[in-house]
Amino acid sequence: MTQKHVPFSAIEAARDQIAPHVLRTPLVPAFPLSDACGAEVRLKLETLQATGAFKLRGATNAIMTLSKEDRAKGVVTCSTGNHGRGVAYAANLLGVRAVICMSELVPKVKIDGIKRFGGEVRICGKSQDEAEVEALRLMKEEGLVYLSPFDHPDVIAGQGTIGLELIEDWPELDMVIVPLSGGGLMAGIAKAVKTLKPDTRIIGVTMERGPAMYDSIRAGHPVEVVETPTLADSLGGGIGLENDYTFAMCRDLVDETLLVSEAEIAAGMRALYRDQQIVAEGGGSVGVAALLADKIQAKGKRIAVVISGRNVDMDIFTRIAGGEDVDLATVQPDGGA
Numbered sequence: 657m658t659q660k661h662v663p664f665s666a667i668e669a670a671r672d673q674i675a676p677h678v679l680r681t682p683l684v685p686a687f688p689l690s691d692a693c694g695a696e697v698r699l700k701l702e703t704l705q706a707t708g709a710f711k712l713r714g715a716t717n718a719i720m721t722l723s724k725e726d727r728a729k730g731v732v733t734c735s736t737g738n739h740g741r742g743v744a745y746a747a748n749l750l751g752v753r754a755v756i757c758m759s760e761l762v763p764k765v766k767i768d769g770i771k772r773f774g775g776e777v778r779i780c781g782k783s784q785d786e787a788e789v790e791a792l793r794l795m796k797e798e799g800l801v802y803l804s805p806f807d808h809p810d811v812i813a814g815q816g817t818i819g820l821e822l823i824e825d826w827p828e829l830d831m832v833i834v835p836l837s838g839g840g841l842m843a844g845i846a847k848a849v850k851t852l853k854p855d856t857r858i859i860g861v862t863m864e865r866g867p868a869m870y871d872s873i874r875a876g877h878p879v880e881v882v883e884t885p886t887l888a889d890s891l892g893g894g895i896g897l898e899n900d901y902t903f904a905m906c907r908d909l910v911d912e913t914l915l916v917s918e919a920e921i922a923a924g925m926r927a928l929y930r931d932q933q934i935v936a937e938g939g940g941s942v943g944v945a946a947l948l949a950d951k952i953q954a955k956g957k958r959i960a961v962v963i964s965g966r967n968v969d970m971d972i973f974t975r976i977a978g979g980e981d982v983d984l985a986t987v988q989p990d991g992g993a
């Protein structure tokens with residue numbers, strides 16, 4: 657555990673590097689939401705990225721930063737969700753081999769989602785842990801480069817480009833609200849925003865069910881959490897007990913972290929769809945959820961909310977949009993960051 661910060665200069669370098677391959681997403685006004693909280697709210701739509709989530713930024717930057725030798729060997733990861741998609745897509749685009757390890761239990765839609773973007777799927781064992789063992793074996797024995805979904809300087813720098821765009825598009829903003837899991841997204845954005853505009857308030861939002869970074873910041877060191885099925889499945893998982901970057905950066909740069917319930921997440925998804933026809937996954941909706949639940953002192957403020965992704969099961973989404981507070985703890989578990 658080295659507890660280092662990624663420097664601002666790395667984020668600026670990442671922006672130039674990834675610009676040809678990653679969408680510079682729009683920051684759009686959210687009128688009904690602004691009225692609801694007596695503030696001026698705008699939404700940063702990372703849902704528009706080719707893979708449906710911001711993780712493409714970090715994956716693209718990490719792969720482009722590899723040495724020629726490492727590029728020739730290829731990359732490996734064991735995420736079945738937005739990171740896996742981002743790595744598969746970016747690697748394919750850049751002509752680099754990407755192996756995504758996953759267990760036999762991963763649903764076919766997720767496997768197809770990764771294959772569609774050009775990833776080489778390797779099915780190994782009956783649990784995510786066994787998939788991880790295989791990923792580490794490929795790293796040690798075949799020399800592939802292991803890409804962490806969040807605790808990696810090039811990944812953090814890539815996600816931080818969102819912060820540069822926010823300040824460029826809205827220099828007057830007072831507050832930025834960011835979904836929080838492993839903290840790569842938050843660490844990058846917070847570094848960029850606090851460097852360019854130090855008085856901006858930075859708020860991290862995560863779900864009540866297994867909030868790893870929230871608990872770790874309060875404990876003063878990385879702690880493990882119990883994972884429970886949640887609508888914000890992309891926010892699941894731990895931060896790593898040997899965390900090198902994201903814990904220290906979130907601890908030092910974030911002003912406030914808070915939790916939202918499953919019903920609040922559902923309400924956030926519903927409002928985004930009803931008011932702006934935006935389809936966002938649970939993890940992408942937690943910022944709106946926190947505002948609607950009146951958990952943030954928003955009155956009179958200029959607030960940017962990061963809508964981080966849109967990869968949601970359509971059956972679950974339509975039920976939520978139709979008014980149902982779906983509780984995944986009572987349905988079948990199907991998580992994965």
Ligand SMILES: *Cc1c(COP(=O)(O)O)cnc(C)c1O
Nearest residue numbers: 738837838839840841890964965
């Ligand atoms: C990964 C992810 C997050 C959280 O990002 P971290 O860097 O792990 O904090 C938020 N939203 C979506 C949609 C994600 O895929």
